[in-house]
Amino acid sequence: AQTVTQSQPEMSVQEAETVTLSCTYDTSESDYYLFWYKQPPSRQMILVIRQEAYKQQNATENRFSVNFQKAAKSFSLKISDSQLGDAAMYFCAYRSGIGNQFYFGTGTSLTVIP
């Protein structure tokens, strides 16, 4: 089975600064999808960004961008100009290109310091 590892249980960043959350995964597949989800205190799971493995270009959504290193099986999330509303739990997730199952990491709790 695929595994997703988030090695940073907690991270903090000063407001307006940049922070990078790390994620690595283990797979033998060549076709798959990667996601970052945000879970604020409301507990709602919100999609932040997604990346198709066949695309070399890193995905970007406003202040959020990823550094996708396929050979290294690494998928880090960079948050620029951090805002107080970015404080949340962030989950990295993997989805096989052929299956229906998603695999989630254990999450990184991000604190934004005013």
Added chain:
Amino acid sequence: DTAVSQTPKYLVTQMGNDKSIKCEQNLGHDTMYWYKQDSKKFLKIMFSYNNKELIINETVPNRFSPKSPDKAHLNLHINSLELGDSAVYFCASSQKGLAGGGETQYFGPGTRLLVL
């Protein structure tokens, strides 16, 4: 319009009771999931249905029984509730093969279950 909805949002009940959580998605997706998130925030998949057919059934006590009357609904029934069942339960859906983000999983708001 809510894409994935769950009811109830909160559920407080006594140990030993039987309860159900309902989930509906209006995205036209074929696949639906149930996840359990424990107090440590670890997200664990429980079941997945594709077009009303069970395709993923992780190691879950048989007190938990999913039911999918149609592809837009996936309900979770729990018998003989135990203290350890207290958690947040998330429903989600996705559509394989749909271009432009169809592989993405969309979550419901969660149901917070507290067993006393």
